[in-house]
Amino acid sequence: MNSKNSSxxxxxxxxxxxxxxxxxxxxxxxxxxxVLKSDGxxxxxxxxxxxxxxxxxxxxxxxxxxxxxxxxxxxxxxxxAKANNQGIMTSKGKYLLLLNSDTELTMGALKIMMxxxxxxxxxxxxxxxxxxxxxxxxxxAGYLPDLPQIINWMLFIDDLPLIGNMLxxxxxxxxxxxxxxLIVGWVSGACFFIxxxxxxxxxxxxxxxxxxxxxxxxxxxxxxxxxxxYLDPNAIVYHNKGGSGSGEYSGIVEEFMTLKYIYxxxxxxxxxxxxxxxxxxxxxxxxxxxxxxxxxSIKKSIYAKAYKLV
Numbered sequence: 001m002n003s004k005n006s007s008x009x010x011x012x013x014x015x016x017x018x019x020x021x022x023x024x025x026x027x028x029x030x031x032x033x034x035v036l037k038s039d040g041x042x043x044x045x046x047x048x049x050x051x052x053x054x055x056x057x058x059x060x061x062x063x064x065x066x067x068x069x070x071x072x073x074x075x076x077x078x079x080x081a082k083a084n085n086q087g088i089m090t091s092k093g094k095y096l097l098l099l100n101s102d103t104e105l106t107m108g109a110l111k112i113m114m115x116x117x118x119x120x121x122x123x124x125x126x127x128x129x130x131x132x133x134x135x136x137x138x139x140x141a142g143y144l145p146d147l148p149q150i151i152n153w154m155l156f157i158d159d160l161p162l163i164g165n166m167l168x169x170x171x172x173x174x175x176x177x178x179x180x181x182l183i184v185g186w187v188s189g190a191c192f193f194i195x196x197x198x199x200x201x202x203x204x205x206x207x208x209x210x211x212x213x214x215x216x217x218x219x220x221x222x223x224x225x226x227x228x229x230y231l232d233p234n235a236i237v238y239h240n241k242g243g244s245g246s247g248e249y250s251g252i253v254e255e256f257m258t259l260k261y262i263y264x265x266x267x268x269x270x271x272x273x274x275x276x277x278x279x280x281x282x283x284x285x286x287x288x289x290x291x292x293x294x295x296x297s298i299k300k301s302i303y304a305k306a307y308k309l310v
Contacts, residue, residue: 011044012036012110013093013196017083018101019052022061024240029066031104039111046070048087052077080189081205081214088196088204096199098192102240103130112235113193116181124198124227125219127187128235129178137178138241141231143168144185144220145259147274154282156289178233187229189215191237198227206265212251213258220266249302256283256306276310283307 014032018025029047036042050072051059062071072086084098095117097110113126130140143149149170152158158169165174172178192215202222205214219229256279263272283306291300 009044010046010092010094012041012046012095012097012114013087013091014045014047014097014099015050015084015087015091016048016099016101017050017052017080017087018054018058019077020054020056020058021101022054022056022058025049025058025101026061026065028099028101028103028105029062029069031106032099033066035105035107035110038107039109039114041110041114046092048072048090050074050083050087052079052083079207079210081209081211082207085204085207088199091196094196096194096196098189098194100190100239103190104238106236106238109235109237113232116230116232117193117195120228120230122226122228123230124195124202124222124225125187125229126193126235127184127229127231128191128193128237129231129233130188130190130237130239130241132241133238137175138188138239139171139173140188140190140239141177141182141184142171142186144223145170145216145262147271147278150259150275150278150282154278154285156285172231178231181233182231183228184231185223185229186216186219187231188239190239190241194222198222198225201225202227209258209261210254212254213262217258217262217265220262249298252302253306253309256310260310279310280307283310 016025016028032047036045048070049062052074053076059071059073062069070090072090074083088096109128113128116126117123127141130138132138149168152167153170158164158167158173202225206217209217223229259275259279263275283303286303287300287307290296291303
């Protein structure tokens with residue numbers, strides 16, 4: 001990157017929100033800059049880190065090791081959505097890559113996703129194939145959470161061997177879904193590549209969603225503008241899922257609550273009432289299946305909490 005670049009020369013703005021993830025953030029940034037150079041975007045990019053008042057040494061690490069980064073320091077933890085919006089408002093790029101601090105880019109990933117945008121004017125958002133470090137795939141995309149999708153998910157219909165393969169699930173929950181490019185309803189916010197003009201037309205992230213599920217609500221608004229969301233499994237990004245949250249089961253309760261919020265914001269009253277019934281039934285089933293039968297006390301308590309909150 002070059003500090004002399006004017007705003008019209010910047011093609012890609014990479015925005016990373018961090019909260020007490022110093023080691024993960026360092027690995028993330030160590031992957032970003034070689035990819036920018038290798039993929040040919042080093043002089044056409046900027047990297048913005050928004051720190052949500054970390055109590056670790058994230059800020060000093062950035063200042064000492066990554067001097068070309070634009071750093072925004074918040075005095076309080078503003079949450080994922082609001083902090084990303086800060087980065088978006090500061091950004092100068094025509095394309096914005098929202099990247100979790102617990103991710104690592106691989107060589108060619110940026111170029112592959114940029115090529116998707118170039119080849120299809122209707123694409124507004126592109127997401128990569130997310131992998132764990134052992135190369136096992138992550139569920140990182142799906143179709144919008146309309147009532148049929150929620151019913152199939154909550155009642156485990158998506159998991160049935162034959163029927164599940166024919167459905168368009170809320171979560172793309174089988175490896176086969178990630179073998180070819182798909183037009184989907186949403187992609188994971190862990191690595192979310194979006195054209196800036198789409199943000200201008202659809203609005204930024206909803207700041208009422210503190211964390212988890214904000215990308216689903218965003219994609220709901222984006223697709224209402226007849227803009228396509230694309231999953232490209234040829235672009236690979238490693239994601240230490242839960243590394244920037246509270247662990248393996250982080251986000252389960254929040255996802256239930258975000259769905260409730262999405263329906264209150266975008267759906268008619270009857271759909272809201274039906275959703276509540278479905279979510280409570282699904283939470284109760286998971287208490288039984290994972291907690292009582294499966295003997296997982298953590299999941300039991302999580303889904304019991306979700307049942308009470310929805």
